[in-house]
Amino acid sequence: MCGIAGIFHCGTPKPVDPARVRAMTDALAHRGPDGEGVWSAPGVALGHRRLSIIDLTGSPQPMASTDGRAMIVFNGEIYNFKELRRELENAGARFHTDGDTETILAAWQKWGPDCLSRLHGMFAFALYDLDARTLFLARDRLGVKPLFTAMLSDGSLAFASELKGLLAHPLLRREVDPLAVEDYLAWGYVPDHRSILKGVEKLPAGHYRLLRHGAPPAAPTRWWDVSFAERRRESAADLEAELLFHLREAVTSRMVSDVPLGAFLSGGVDSSSVVALMAEASRDPVRTCSIGFDESSVDETNYARQVATKFSTDHRERVVASDDFSEIDRLAAMFDEPFADASALPTWRVCQLARETVTVALSGDGADEAFAGYRRHRFHAAEERARLVLPARLRGPVFGALGALWPKADWAPRPLRAKTTFQSLGASGEEGYARALAVVAPELRASLYSDGFRRELGDYRAERPLIDLMRSAPARSGLDRAQYADLKFWLPGDILTKVDRTSMAVSLEAREPLLDHRLIEFAAGLPQNLRIRGGQGKWLLKHAMERYLPRDVLYRPKQGFVTPIAQWLRGPLAGEARRIGRGATLARTGWFDGDRIAGLAEAHISGRSDHSRLLWQLLMLDRSLAVLKIA
Template sequence: MCGIVGLFDTRGNNEIDRQQLERMNQAQLHRGPDEGEVYIEPGLGLGHRRLSIMDVASGQQPLFNEDGSVVVVFNGEIYNYQTLAKQLIDSGHQFRTHCDTEVIVHAWEEWGEQCVNHFRGMFAFGLWDRNQETLFLARDRLGIKPLYYALLDNGQFVFSSELKAIIAHPALRREMDPCAIEDYFAYGYIPEPKTIFKQASKLSPGYYLKIQRGQMQIQPQKYWDVPFKQQDVMDTSEAQEALIAKLRESVDIHLMTEVPLGAFLSGGVDSSAVVAMMSGIMHEPVNTCSISFGDPAFNESRYAQEVADRYHTNHHVEQVEHDDFDLIDKLALLYDEPFADSSALPTYRVCELARQRVTVVLSGDGGDENLAGYRRYRWHMYEEKLRSIMPLSLRKPLFGLLGNAYPKADWAPRMFRAKATFESLARDSVEGYFHSVSIMSDKMRQRLFTSSFRNDLHEYQAVNVLRNYAQQCPVDDPLSRVQYLDMKTYLVGDILTKVDRASMAHALEVRVPLLDHELVEWISTVPASLKLKDGEGKYIFKKALEPYLSDNILYRNKMGFSVPLADWFRGPLRQRVRDAILGPVLAETGIFNRAYLEEMVDHHQSGKRDYSAPLWTLLMFESFIRNIVKGEGQFVYEKKQVA
């Protein structure tokens, strides 16, 4: 687990500024506090920050091939590197280390850009081939490891593990992308490949990027996608056995390390399954850690303790108090762009707790997307049944009218919040799902933005993100389609981003065995009817886990990893919310309609409505402007100057 950075002169062999490269590399010190090196040759500079996990003694980077013509900087783990190394040695390649990084340079020599198809793991890397004058970047299939890049006006191409390293380059134009802002206030994050800045991008999961000197066009290429080639018939008992076997094998390969290792244990199905598999493989007790909350409505610690007791783990718990909101500004500095998942707060704390005892942890992330665990999938399928009965031409006017007439009921259980259901049924399948996952609805965003900002959007709408991915989806099954959409958006843009930044802030490596691509490919062949059955998400997974976990763990209601925002904003954060959202920072952007900001704050704090999610989204945007934008100097949004 590391941080990588690079500068490449696409136009010639102009000298790379070593001090600039070192500043960019140093911006990611937290990702790799053990060592840091840079390498420079005419027209190219590479930097690396190292967190030593494998081959601690000799795995320094940048790392070269035998004659020094190929060099790589790499972040992640290649779990099948020993098998690949043997194969490459048999083909005549010579290895000087025992680390997975060296496999990359020899795999490039052997297979070129197809080398990525041989790697099993989580990775982001930049590789320079001097003989071909080619820079090659690649990101793992599910987007576990991040990779940012930008082509600057001076012809330099820059890349890094985090956006902050690119921001550190003075030539980056800090002009915000209006479409990214629209996306943020719909999703709560900025989906790939956009970033908050027009000039910078994320390399999407399952893509590589190949640039040769003199080439000025940047065109990422897809090398992998979730296949979702479902079998029509699958024996349930055989599927259960296969699922456990494949999960155990995935967990096993994720255990390789030369440093202390443990696991996150929330008490949910996914993390509990990972711990159960680890306990059956490891010869010593598993180190587990979890967060508890003072508010019982958000506290899962008793379930985590049950699993810890069953498997005799070395379990450690830390309580997050109800007023643990001092991290707000720190989160803005961690994520570099607006990021509105409030569970980033406890995620930061559980990573902090884990790092006190281990350097590597396994997590259960990815199970909900893989195996249809989210409650929203169940509601979407209910709505799909109704959509299949009545055409959109009839549904749109009927349910649109009902949605407008029905009162808002944030306080009620989902089954009684008919307004949201009516509004969703008035839309097609993709737009309906977008409506269900949006932090702020289309109507709310319409009121949120000023007319001048809406003009800057040129009719762009955040739903376009889902529509584009829906067109790429390899299956027509409605459940598989929304799983695919989440894998392309929510999983990578929110879940994996949250965990990567929170863990790397503490120099902690997090591995996700449920997102091993071979496991993901196999699960995608399981019929949707075995993933969501009789209203039970993860049906096949839970049945397979019954010998390993109690019904109390498997079949209780999902709690999530939430914090009590609504109470905070009416209590200890009451004044801070007012000062931030109605203060000068947001006003000076020219983006927001102040009257609507005042309405949301007043209605929430009076108890009339629950606007906690939109207010948190605004609070994090304000913190981004104040800490990242103003913290870096003068910032430009179109023609407006923000001092």
């Protein structure tokens, strides 16, 4: 795992100052404390920071191909590099190292952009071909590894693993994109189709860019997609056996490492499944770690301990105090862009714990998106059945009126929280799912903005790109479209961003076996009743793991990391909540109605309402603006 950065002149190949690229990689030092390097040629420079995982001393970067005709900087891991290497050696390639980086160079020289389909792993890399005078930027299928780019005023394209790498370049403009603020308020993160700064882009997951000197900058090209359009027809027993095969392949391929390796263990289905299969494949005890909470209602350490005992793991755990909010400035600095998923804090804490004994940790991320494990998936599937029965001309007026009249009752038992359901049923499936996924509803967002900011937004609404994505999805059902959107929108924007930044902040490599693309493609073809059955999501996965895991681990309600932000904002952070609308950096932007925000803050602090998620989003936005030195 590493950090990469570079500069490429798309027009005339002007000289590039290596010191400028070195400053960009220095900003990424946390991603690679074990080595650094910069290479330059007319019109291009590549920089690298290395966290040594494979071939610890033999694969420095930037790395040249054997014939010296190509250079690469690479962030990630290629899990099938040994098989690829043998194939390339049989075709005449020669290698001087024992790592995966040189394999990418040889694969490029044999297959060009088509090499990507042969790479199994997580990656973002920049490869310069000296003969063709081209720069090849590529990102893995699911977007596990990030890559930011920006066109600069001197005609060059700069790229880096994190926004802070681009921020080290003096020509980068620091002007906020108002559409990104709308996106962030809706989702709690800035999705991959946008960046918080104008002119900065993220290379989309499963895409590449091929740039040439003297040619206009090429747009990203999609090289991979997942399709939900076909259904597997085998028996449930046969599909279960195939699922277990894919799971074992995914886990064991990610256990290759020349440094200590372990796993995150929350006690939930996904991480427990990964640990079970690691234990099956390992002669030594698996090293596991868990984070607990001093609030018993959100603590899962008993389940993690149960799994650790069952598989005799070398288990470590640490309790996070419910008042662990002192590091929010540091948290904001990790992400550069505003990021309001409150589970980032415990995720960072478990990464810190893991890094004390290992350099690589396997996680359970991805199974909920692939196998329909979220509660919203079950609700959406039920709503879609209702939409099939009730025509739109009936649903719109009836449920639209009920949604408008029904009170918002976050405090009530779930069956009585019907407002969102009514609003959803009154709309199309895509519009309903966008509303379910949004953190802040469009009506509330609109009420927060100043008149001037509304004019800047025009008719743009954050839900539109998600709705369009769902409508164009290769899918057969509403559940398919929801899962496709999760894999393409939510997963790279929220979950993978969270894990990448928090793990890299402590120089830890996190690997996601449940995001193996072959496993994802298999899951996308499952019949819907093998994803959701009897009120259970991830049905086939849970059934397959019954031979490994206790039923109370498999079938208990999903918990996830929970951070007590509502209590914080009524107690030690109440002053921060009050400042958001009046005296904070955010107030000076002129984007929001300060009186409206102040009223919401007081309503929350007094306990009359729960506006914790919105206030937390605004607080993290305020902190991010300070990191970006804006306003």
